[in-house]
Amino acid sequence: MIFNEASRHFSYPGFLDYAAQEVALNESRPERIADPKYAHYTKLNFQRMKRWDKTFVPDEQIIEQLKTAGPQEWWVITEAWCGDSAQNLPVIAALAREAGIPLHIVLRDENPGIMDQFLTNGSKSIPILVSFDQQGQQLFRWGPRPAAAQLLMEDWKANPAGRDFEAFELEMHRWYTENKGKDTQAAILDLV
Template structure:
């Protein structure tokens, strides 16, 4: 896959987020106060998930038993709230065994890449694309677990007086209650479906 730098591992991305927050910045050219605040909030979410994420045994066993190498690309940005909720878990999955190489790339640096992987016609992130070592696409995932995605789609179709801030609160409350379980089960299903 042809991507523009920077390309991060999960640890490198997290450390870069720390630098951005320390410098009161975000990723990309748009350095708005809102996006900078989202980045700071996202770092605290990631920090919490780095400490609390524990893989369900079935998923951990499946990942440690993988025989064939995979390369996972995650397209994201530092200000993305869904990324902060999901990327630490994806990082944990990727490092549970030795067959998954995780590469995190920035959406706005790679417009031609996100154009290939729209969700319902939009450039929603995070978006994960998994490849075999020979470059065959294995599966895609994103931008969020299905129940969370349904919540967003429902809001778009019928906001019922809820503004974006209300949606954000509802969405992140869902993430907090779910405790990464749905995301992990989705990856268990995706990886189980592969002929390994």
């Protein structure tokens, strides 16, 4: 299985610890970041994940269907600075936790060989969720965002209409807040 090649992997709580450490390092040693916006995104997205963890409640029917789907193991490719990950990873983690599915998280930039196996239209978009059965056979792949959010992204890229990335980003995160993880849950359930 390709994920066995990962330089390291995290549980979800371990990933949150890693993100918190990155925030602290970015604040104490800003020179370590080539592009300062990534330090800002890491801090902002860490707060988003913590908020999701406090407020998100997975759909019980989806949890029951995941429990009856057979043994599987989930792997997520992501980075702490990724806005889509901040909105989707807590949902994925809650589903996995409640359904008893082992969840492992690997960093995209530390594992280019893994990321290159799961490109989205040729790009290294994240997060990517990959499910495997007990024999290591891939069951499904999902990501980097729900279909409705993907349409927002594609529409903005095709017709920015004077909106800079920051304005678009606010629109995207507003969509995630209003959707409350429903589309992410439904998309994953459709694949199981």
